[in-house]
Amino acid sequence: MSTPRRRITMATTWLDGCSGCHMSLLDIDERLVALARDVDIVYSPLVDAKQLPDSVDVGLIEGSVSTEEDLHKARLFRQHCRFLISLGDCAVCGNVPGMRNFFPLDAVLDRAYRENVQRNPQVPTEGVPRLLELVQPVHGVVDVDLFVPGCPPPADAIWHVLSELIAGRTPDPLQVTRFGK
Ligand code: SF4
Numbered sequence: 001m002s003t004p005r006r007r008i009t010m011a012t013t014w015l016d017g018c019s020g021c022h023m024s025l026l027d028i029d030e031r032l033v034a035l036a037r038d039v040d041i042v043y044s045p046l047v048d049a050k051q052l053p054d055s056v057d058v059g060l061i062e063g064s065v066s067t068e069e070d071l072h073k074a075r076l077f078r079q080h081c082r083f084l085i086s087l088g089d090c091a092v093c094g095n096v097p098g099m100r101n102f103f104p105l106d107a108v109l110d111r112a113y114r115e116n117v118q119r120n121p122q123v124p125t126e127g128v129p130r131l132l133e134l135v136q137p138v139h140g141v142v143d144v145d146l147f148v149p150g151c152p153p154p155a156d157a158i159w160h161v162l163s164e165l166i167a168g169r170t171p172d173p174l175q176v177t178r179f180g181k
Contacts (some may be wrong), residue, residue: 008057008166011043011081015070016097016135017063020152021088022046025060027155038166056081058165064090064097065136069129078142085161086138089151089179098135105133146170150177 014022022045028035043052059081065071078084089095100108109131114121138144148161157177164171 007038007040009040009042009053009055010058010060010162011052011056011077012041012046012060012087013043013062013073013077014045015061015063015073015091015138016066017088017090018096019045019062021062021091021150024088024150024152024155025158028159029155031159035162039162052076052080054080057083058162059084060087061085061091061138062087064094065132065138065141066097066100067129067131071132071141074138074142083145083165084138084142085146085148086144087148087158088153089149091138092147092149093179094135094137095151098137101134105131146173148173148177149179151180153177 012022012025026032026046039058041047041049042056043049059077061074061077061084063070065074086092090097094101103111109123113123139147146161148157150157153173154177157173160176161171161173
């Protein structure tokens with residue numbers, strides 16, 4: 001009798017990004033059916049479950065760490081995910097969100113909330129997470145097990161990474177994607 005395939009659990013989140021990396025994950029198209037056979041997505045903006053389980057096999061983080069909330073999510077994922085993937089250039093190197101690091105935080109807030117606003121210009125203090133002084137890549141705040149560059153990483157690259165993990169192998173993303181691709 002053949003051994004049943006082991007299903008793995010996966011959680012995904014986005015920090016400071018554009019959600020394009022998640023869209024690229026959805027772009028694996030009909031292979032989503034195969035993914036659903038082998039993977040339980042237990043927490044993600046793409047599914048209803050909004051409580052990160054205590055123990056998850058694979059965690060995918062899109063986006064850079066720009067706010068206190070991002071920092072909390074990154075730490076939570078590191079704590080609960082056995083294998084943590086930094087997905088996309090924003091997560092891997094800061095990319096677009098990291099461009100604000102060239103300016104003092106006060107200047108960034110002034111530009112966004114005072115200089116470019118005509119009605120009631122003021123920096124919000126409620127209802128939005130506080131910005132960190134500097135944007136960091138995910139590995140700037142937690143250990144990361146695998147880096148998948150690209151803006152976004154192509155769907156084929158994401159599929160390669162996930163199917164290798166499902167097969168119990170460690171993928172080599174640089175065979176299938178690169179920065180800015
Ligand atoms: S890496 Fe590119 S596609 Fe992914 S979140 Fe950043 S800007 Fe969007």
